[in-house]
Amino acid sequence: MVLDLLLIALAITLDPLPLMAFVLVVASTGGARKGLVFLLSWLACLVLVIAIVLLLTGGQPPPPRSPPSAAALGVKLAVGVALVVYGEHRRRRLAALRASGGAAPEPGAEPAPGAPSPGAAAAGADGASSASLTTEMDRTTGWAAAGLAVLLQPWGLVAAGATTVVEADTSHLASWFALFGFCVLATASLLAVELYVVFSPTAARARLLALRAWMERHSEQAVVALCLLLGFWLVGKSIYQLTG
Structure with missing residues (x-):
């Protein structure tokens, strides 16, 4: 259980989509306060899911090969398959976008006189997009x-975590540490950004917006990798436990 929880929490904390949105939240006016509210709401979701699962199981894992145990493994298998299908869908869409984007410029080719370089154009577009989104975020509330x-x-990842929490035995202190570690690790990247904004507010805004622009260009690859790797792990582990 512990390894599965840590892997799922790692996938959650590395998911680029929430992190990119959180960067906009903390980069806006009153960002530190809004970021704290975001963090508390994020943690509340995780804690609520864990509490519901423990309430349903009574804090005791179902006996091996029992109907509840098989049902939990079946749900975990379904979540794993869904992640694989979703990751493969995103991978194919990314490949299609790359194929339709035209050929890359020849190495060493010079841009036309007066034309901006592709890198400068992309950077300018990213900067304008981030600035516009941050301005919109300035008007949001806690x-x-x-x-x-x-x-x-x-x-989807939280559901995978919920199917793993079914195995928690709350009569053992190690299970509580594992659940606590899951919540902390799943929030680690957001917490790191929040602390950076609190302790270095001047430098944080520009650097975080630059980080967001970089992540926006690589988010598809990250989502595909996370979904496929975690999905295959959950599928393999579930099949092994169901047939072992």
């Missing part, structure tokens, strides 16, 4: 930040 955290929660 309640909006809390709702954004709920909407951007990677619920």
Whole structure:
């Protein structure tokens, strides 16, 4: 259980989509306060899911090969398959976008006189996009930040975590440490950004927006890798436990 929880939490914290949105939240006016509200709402979702699962199981894992145990493994298998299908869908869409984007410029080719370089154009577009989104975020409230955290929660990954929490035995202190570690690790990247904004507010805004622009260019690859790797792990582990 512990390894599965840590892997799922790592996938959650590395998911680029919530992190990119969180960067906009903390880079806006009153960002530190809005970021804290976002974090608390994010954590509340995780804690609520864990609490519901423990309430249903009574804090005791179902006996091996029992109907509840098989059902939990079946759900975990379904989540794993869904992640693989979703990751493969995103991979194919990314490949199609690359194929339709035209041939890359020849190495050493010079741009036409007066034309901006592709890198400069992309950087300018990213900067304009981030500035526009940050301006929109300036007008949001703490309640909006809390709702954004709920909407951007990677619920597929959280569902995978819920199927693993079924195995938790709350009579052992190690299970509580594992559940606590899951919540902390799943929030680690957001917490690191929040602390950076709190302790270095002047430098944080520009650097975080630059980080967001970089992540926006590589988010598809990250989502594909996370979904496929975690999906195959969950599928393999579930099949092994169901047939072992």
